[in-house]
Amino acid sequence: MAKFSPPPGTADIFPEETPRWRYLENAARQIFTLYGYGELRTPIFEYTEVFQRGIGTETEVVRKEMYTFEDRGGRSLTLRPEGTAGVMRALLNTDVMNGNEKRVFYIGPMFRGERPAAGRRRQFHQIGVENVGRTAPGLDVENIVMQMHFLEELGISGTKLLINTRGLISDRAPAEAVLREYFGRYVEDMCDDCRQRLEANIWRILDCKNAACREIILNAPDYSKAFSRESLTYFDEVRTLLGQCNIDFQVDKQLVRGLDYYVHTVWEVIHPGLGAQNSLAGGGRYELYLPETGKPVNGVGFAVGMERLLLAQEALQISTLMPAVAPVYLISLGDKARGFNLQLACRLRRAGIATLVEVENKSVKAQMRAANRAEAEFSVICGDAEMEQGIVVCKCMATGNQLELSADELPDYLIQKKSQVRTTNGD
Numbered sequence: 001m002a003k004f005s006p007p008p009g010t011a012d013i014f015p016e017e018t019p020r021w022r023y024l025e026n027a028a029r030q031i032f033t034l035y036g037y038g039e040l041r042t043p044i045f046e047y048t049e050v051f052q053r054g055i056g057t058e059t060e061v062v063r064k065e066m067y068t069f070e071d072r073g074g075r076s077l078t079l080r081p082e083g084t085a086g087v088m089r090a091l092l093n094t095d096v097m098n099g100n101e102k103r104v105f106y107i108g109p110m111f112r113g114e115r116p117a118a119g120r121r122r123q124f125h126q127i128g129v130e131n132v133g134r135t136a137p138g139l140d141v142e143n144i145v146m147q148m149h150f151l152e153e154l155g156i157s158g159t160k161l162l163i164n165t166r167g168l169i170s171d172r173a174p175a176e177a178v179l180r181e182y183f184g185r186y187v188e189d190m191c192d193d194c195r196q197r198l199e200a201n202i203w204r205i206l207d208c209k210n211a212a213c214r215e216i217i218l219n220a221p222d223y224s225k226a227f228s229r230e231s232l233t234y235f236d237e238v239r240t241l242l243g244q245c246n247i248d249f250q251v252d253k254q255l256v257r258g259l260d261y262y263v264h265t266v267w268e269v270i271h272p273g274l275g276a277q278n279s280l281a282g283g284g285r286y287e288l289y290l291p292e293t294g295k296p297v298n299g300v301g302f303a304v305g306m307e308r309l310l311l312a313q314e315a316l317q318i319s320t321l322m323p324a325v326a327p328v329y330l331i332s333l334g335d336k337a338r339g340f341n342l343q344l345a346c347r348l349r350r351a352g353i354a355t356l357v358e359v360e361n362k363s364v365k366a367q368m369r370a371a372n373r374a375e376a377e378f379s380v381i382c383g384d385a386e387m388e389q390g391i392v393v394c395k396c397m398a399t400g401n402q403l404e405l406s407a408d409e410l411p412d413y414l415i416q417k418k419s420q421v422r423t424t425n426g427d
Helices: 016-033 049-054 060-065 084-089 137-153 169-189 192-200 202-207 209-215 230-246 306-314 335-348 364-375 384-389 410-424
Strands: 045-047 068-070 076-077 103-110 123-132 161-164 262-270 279-290 297-305 326-332 355-357 378-382 391-395 400-407
Touching: 016 103, 016 123, 016 137, 045 049, 045 084, 045 378, 049 076, 049 084, 060 335, 060 355, 068 209, 068 384, 084 103, 084 123, 084 279, 084 297, 123 306, 137 161, 137 230, 137 262, 137 279, 137 297, 169 192, 169 202, 169 209, 192 202, 202 209, 230 262, 262 384, 326 335, 326 364, 335 355, 335 378, 335 384, 335 410, 364 378, 364 400, 378 384, 400 410
Parallel strands: 326 355, 326 378
Antiparallel strands: 045 076, 068 076, 103 123, 123 297, 161 262, 262 279, 279 297, 378 391, 391 400
């Protein structure tokens, strides 16, 4: 391990990489705003019970993966392993419990103590959406449409949308009886985790990736036949509306998602460019019980892993690097010129022009090398002779062409030239 490596499962994101991340964030803000959503920012840690009651104590996330600690007052706090529970806690401070719809999205880091792998870190980043306060098949479909719109905006093609229904909470017992009767016959052939899940949380068996378990799971009976007519009608309408919106999908009866709060529609978007762990994004409708409510909070939403989005774009050879802002480099010949250039740099930056200036006494040759390393579009040279004439020399680094301008003329000239470059490049 290198001396200054970050902890396992985390990563430093350097300035060369952050434009790709900003591209994802900006696209999310642009697309979600079109659907009436506003950004919500919540703390990165919550009271532990927010996740225990919201996500479910028998989920893998709560049982094995949360980073939990005590503060100085002895209160149990947890770094957020997902975004929904914290968003719901925040929205309880609004009128959402009176049936008023809230549309929010979030962007930020999450934390899970998983084994690090490609596209899966212990500190990872998600973009998520929550529509809270109403229940309707059309809202589920709108969320799916919005998610696919977002992926299309990022240029990510070749995805497959899988959908399923979890039914209502009241459907769980009869459906679980069907599954328990079937899996109980194969308990000796399943992994240790699934043996525990048979009694603790049988739905997690359907999500098991163990090869021996997968073979048993693929032959499991259709538990949805035990669902109520209300649940089946709801799912039928979701499928009909998706078809009307020209969204291709495949029903996957093994798809249950990893959290216990889901009801009715669940979905997942997979992409072949991610390898074995091919899940790109997912979501669903939920009923979330929090300590303060006494009744469930209804909502629908989805989350997209930013690291996975980047991997998918790389697999598709999509370049999303926003063009770097080529700076102007001010070159000083002497102490007086250096002081003048510091003032000039302030003027240029306030005019919206990225500007670098050498603040030490270095040779012209050294400053020109620095301008080249910075990939400056223009260098602006000023010395005693130029100051006496009230001019600066503006040099195009690509062509070597030079032009004498007054300091007052320089900002407008640079703005005009940079605008011409952007137009030529098609931006």
